[in-house]
Amino acid sequence: MTETYSIGTVAERLGLTIDTLRYYERAGIVPPAHRDSGGRRRYGSNDLHLLEVLLHLRDTGMPLSTIAEFTRLVQSDPEGVPERLQLLRAHRAIITEQIARLNRSLAVVESKISDYSARSSLREKRA
Template sequence: MEEELTIQEVAARTGLSVHTLRYYERIGLLSAVSRATSGHRRYTADDLTWITFLQCLRATGMSIQQMLAFAELRRQGDPGVPGRLAFLEAHQQQLLEHMRELEGYLAVIEKKIQRYRIILADEKKDTTPGQVPTSPHFSLTTQRKEESVPFYGTH
């Protein structure tokens, strides 16, 4: 007989709250979970695999509405495979676009970090105890607005 897990065990394994698991079942993301004679939910390994996949979809920005649409395609079985494939390919493209966008943001942040390290290194070289730094970089953050990147500001 296949191992069955309680809702608390599934919550512990997935990191989802018991409330979230019940919510997912109530709205139809999880098909009717089997019940023990006591009425307590019993989750199978297949349920756990599906829940883990739902977490992946959610963590990658998929809305609950989109997840519900995908779950409906899944319930269709083999006839729903072309729709599921198209759905995931579209989601994959959105993720790739978002990753490229994030890489651009990361490059801007890396440039700022590099710039601030240079400023700090120059200040250490140009400062003796009791003196105010005289480095030409010292005033960059307040005077050289023309180097600022739109949206990210100068600081």
């Protein structure tokens, strides 16, 4: 028998609140959890993996509505694979552009740090 986890354990492991996890389930952002005989949510290792993927998509700026679409496609496996692939490729392009923009901004910040460090050193030498 495979190990399952309670909603509290999963929420803690993923850095979410229980309420957030429940909200995501109600909104279709994450698939419905399996329930035990007492009606309590139980998550397996595959569920945890999918939740981690979905949170990475969220953390990289994918809108929740698009994540819900991705989740719907996961649940239609294997038929949803081409659409998931297309969705992920489009999102990769967005992430790549975000990284390029951040690298350009980082270069500006690094340049200003270098400039101000040099100015600060000159000022200390004069004093």
